[in-house]
Amino acid sequence: MSELRNRIRRLRFDHNEMTQQELAEQAGVTRQTIIALEANRYVPSLLLAYRISRVFRITIEEVFQFEE
């Protein structure tokens, strides 16, 4: 079964301990969606994945990892 994992929680911590609310505001989503993403309960759209990687100023592959 394939899965999309992410390092959002780690990246938030590395970026001045950014809160979920701050990330949500910058990515244009609700905090609940960030919570669901961090818990790997929600697979984001490509657009949202790009927006989140832009917030951290890194590539999309550095945030999201595809696992088979």
Add this chain to the structure above:
Amino acid sequence: MHPQIRHARFNLIVCSATIVLTSAAYLLMLRFLDPQRARAAFGFFGLLGLLGLGPTFYHIKPGEARVILDERDKQIRDRSQVVAWRIVWLYWSLACMGPWAWVAIRSGLDAVQVPFVPVEWLPWVLMSGFLVFMTAWSISILVNYGRGNSKDDERAT
């Protein structure tokens, strides 16, 4: 709490109140009035008009720049709508066949005579279908949000 969850809970309360009050009033009026006049109890279906207050849950204060509904919320809403349509379709299918069976049984299953369903039943089948749809939609939204999210949602960071 997310506005869509509050909206779903509000819808559920309105639908439940409508079902309870209509049933209670009908049964009560049936005791004192004839069945024809007891139908006045269906006036409680007017409570469903309160569902029109839904948009107030998504009100943004002037100057406030927060996201109310994002792609995940819209996905949950759309998925729940599909579930609700499936349930209401099943309900309507049964509601359209049920009265025929009821009338046929009451009229003694006469094979020659085709039973007639009173035309006044149709608006109630439609109205109750709407009630079933809103109830199923609200429950489905709450179930989708509730899948292991409740504890995380309370977390501060």
